[in-house]
Amino acid sequence: MITRKTTKQISVGSVKIGGDAPVSIQSMTNTDTRDVEATTAQIHRLEEAGCEIVRLAVVDEEAARAFRPIKDKIKIPMIADIHFDHKLAILAMENGADAIRINPGNIGSKDKVKAVVDAAKAHKCSMRIGVNAGSLEKDLLKKYGICANSLVLSAKNHINHIESLGFSDIKISLKASSVPLTYQAYQLFSQSSDYPLHIGVTEAGTFFAGTVKSAAGIGALLLSGIGDTLRVSLTGDPVEEVRVGWQLLNALEIRRRGPEIISCPTCGRTEIDMVSLAEKVESLSSGFQSTISIAVMGCPVNGPGEAKHADYGIAGGRGQGIIFKKGQVVKKVKENELIGEFFDLLKNDGVK
Numbered sequence: 001m002i003t004r005k006t007t008k009q010i011s012v013g014s015v016k017i018g019g020d021a022p023v024s025i026q027s028m029t030n031t032d033t034r035d036v037e038a039t040t041a042q043i044h045r046l047e048e049a050g051c052e053i054v055r056l057a058v059v060d061e062e063a064a065r066a067f068r069p070i071k072d073k074i075k076i077p078m079i080a081d082i083h084f085d086h087k088l089a090i091l092a093m094e095n096g097a098d099a100i101r102i103n104p105g106n107i108g109s110k111d112k113v114k115a116v117v118d119a120a121k122a123h124k125c126s127m128r129i130g131v132n133a134g135s136l137e138k139d140l141l142k143k144y145g146i147c148a149n150s151l152v153l154s155a156k157n158h159i160n161h162i163e164s165l166g167f168s169d170i171k172i173s174l175k176a177s178s179v180p181l182t183y184q185a186y187q188l189f190s191q192s193s194d195y196p197l198h199i200g201v202t203e204a205g206t207f208f209a210g211t212v213k214s215a216a217g218i219g220a221l222l223l224s225g226i227g228d229t230l231r232v233s234l235t236g237d238p239v240e241e242v243r244v245g246w247q248l249l250n251a252l253e254i255r256r257r258g259p260e261i262i263s264c265p266t267c268g269r270t271e272i273d274m275v276s277l278a279e280k281v282e283s284l285s286s287g288f289q290s291t292i293s294i295a296v297m298g299c300p301v302n303g304p305g306e307a308k309h310a311d312y313g314i315a316g317g318r319g320q321g322i323i324f325k326k327g328q329v330v331k332k333v334k335e336n337e338l339i340g341e342f343f344d345l346l347k348n349d350g351v352k
Helices: 036-049 061-065 067-071 086-094 110-122 138-144 148-164 179-190 207-223 238-251 274-284 335-348
Strands: 010-012 015-017 024-028 053-057 078-081 099-102 126-132 170-175 229-231 260-263 293-297 312-316 320-325 328-334
Touching (some): 010 126, 024 238, 036 053, 036 067, 036 238, 067 078, 078 086, 086 110, 099 110, 126 148, 138 148, 148 170, 148 179, 179 207, 207 238, 274 293, 274 312, 312 335, 320 335, 328 335
Parallel strands (some): 053 078, 078 099, 126 170
Antiparallel strands (some): 312 320, 320 328
């Protein structure tokens, strides 16, 4: 049982972050925000995958104004991702952004930061202070170099400034592309602050490498009880970020969404195309909402026994296979009928 650290609770639109709220899944669109139709379509796909908060890049005034027509067509809260131009943060909030992500260090003067904070108060928006190892302040770099302490000090300096302006509806991220550095920074910050944390490993990489790095970094933090919302950063389709995020929460038994697929790694006894079989089961069940466990085994003799804890399962052998439920064999079928018969059983049992 993982014991999460209790943090201050804030809101991003209708989604609560921190406190006793569940760990939420975020992603970021990679469409041109100014293309309302394409961006809306991508957000709909993210919603279907289980994304609970979406972030959009704000590159200019047109992108900031696009928040209004996009917001009218989607269900989940939107965060405006801002760099350098404080006026874009204000404009995005005026057009319906539920929160903003800024790095106060690159927004500009204290007056500009104050203007952003005043707008956040007026529009009841929360804020993420995003500290990144690649854009630390020069004085911190000179004194400490790139290290966990630098990331934490940067965050606390920004927090102190924002708090001095009478605003505290904030969450914090301290990201690096290095897993150990990311882990150390979040651990250090969490020891002395109760602000909610947005966790992730930045610039994690392509699907394979990025999933491994994210699982290592995010997983380690969640196991330590740290993290209130997360984004898995992958190069590619953001829908995959959401899918990986949910698999992480499933694996750590923090939250469940959809089925858990259990499959054997194959061995010399395997007499069926296990890779294809497991991939088909995973693909065909990917849209299910039911939090069932499905076992896909390569040995019809030991399969049901080894996976008796699974709700449902199939095991293949030479030209045939068996379908089982709670460890008990339900039916023996030909190999080419295995998938069809299995999903017919799920349908008849009301799994969807």
